[in-house]
Amino acid sequence: MNRRCRQNVGHGFTLIELLVVIAIISVLIALLFPAVRSARSLATTAQCASNQRQVGVAFHMYATDHRGKLPLYVDWSHAGGQTWAQTLFDQKYLSDGSDAVVCPGFAPKTYVHKFRVYGVPLYSKLVSLGKVDFTTGRHVQDSVILFRIRRPTLTFLLCDSIHMNVQLQSVYVDAYNPTVVVHLRHQDAANTLMADGSVSGQGSKYYAEGNLIDSWWYSTSDGVLSKAP
Numbered sequence: 001m002n003r004r005c006r007q008n009v010g011h012g013f014t015l016i017e018l019l020v021v022i023a024i025i026s027v028l029i030a031l032l033f034p035a036v037r038s039a040r041s042l043a044t045t046a047q048c049a050s051n052q053r054q055v056g057v058a059f060h061m062y063a064t065d066h067r068g069k070l071p072l073y074v075d076w077s078h079a080g081g082q083t084w085a086q087t088l089f090d091q092k093y094l095s096d097g098s099d100a101v102v103c104p105g106f107a108p109k110t111y112v113h114k115f116r117v118y119g120v121p122l123y124s125k126l127v128s129l130g131k132v133d134f135t136t137g138r139h140v141q142d143s144v145i146l147f148r149i150r151r152p153t154l155t156f157l158l159c160d161s162i163h164m165n166v167q168l169q170s171v172y173v174d175a176y177n178p179t180v181v182v183h184l185r186h187q188d189a190a191n192t193l194m195a196d197g198s199v200s201g202q203g204s205k206y207y208a209e210g211n212l213i214d215s216w217w218y219s220t221s222d223g224v225l226s227k228a229p
Contacts, residue, residue, distance in 0.1 A: 044105040045186040048160070049199045052118065054100040055158060056197040058093040060146070068145040070120075070157070083171050086114040103160050106185050107168050118193075119161025119173040119180065152195035156202070159183075160190035162219055175216050178225055182207050182218040190218070 062071055071087035085101040088094045094101065099110050101117040108116050149155050162183035163170040170180040184190050189201030204226065207216040217227045 041105075041187070045191065045201070048103045048105055048186065048191045049201075051100040051102070051104070052158060052191055052193040052199045053197070054094070054098075055088075055118065056193045056199065058088050059157060059193075060197060062088065062091070062093050063146040068147045070144065070146055083114045083117070084120055085111075085117045085171070103169060103185070103191070106160070106162070106183065115171045116169045117171050118158045119170050119182070120158050121156065122172040122174050146195060149195045153198065155195040156192045157195055158193040159202070160185050160192075164219065164225065173216065178217045178227070181225065182216050183221075184218055185221045188220065 059070060063069060071084040085094075088101075089096045089098070097111050102109065102111050103118065104110075111117070146157075159173065160183045161170040161173050162168070162181060162185075164179050164181060169183075172180060173182050174180050182190050184203060186201055189203045190207070191199055192202040192206070193199050204218055207218045208227075217225065219225050
């Protein structure tokens, strides 16, 4: 009777077998984790590009209704200053508070404030949104006429941006100010909306020399700040 019971008892894992199984599982996780992280990163990059395309459509609609001009940029250093995103919200070119104006891959990741959105070029020799002084209402800078841009496939209207002091997205980037800069956050590239409505990932080469006139400050994803000579 005892012999029969002993024969029916199943063979359990030994300690060595258990350690081998754990080691195999650990190796599989180590192999799969980079792939999962890469897939997630690619999905974020794709969502960011989709957001910028929506903004591009809104820009073109706005320009069509305003004699080719882009939204005015009212000096943001004053309380109540208007931004391009707020203008598109107010005039119903985008749904109010839409996350389309924000990169989902960098803080704040969703729309929380009109200054924490994609960056538009300011003080650029090639292309710029118009600028108005909030206190006086005086036009400091006229907007480019969108449909007269000579190289629409090379001229950017909007890009991934960062305010270096607060490590948040910045509503504008400045070719001469290393505080508000292009941010190469997507595999060493910044998603960039061109004047023709296309979106592409552009790296340091484009922002250093690709737009032919201005050389832009840019930051890599690990915070290294650079500018071409």
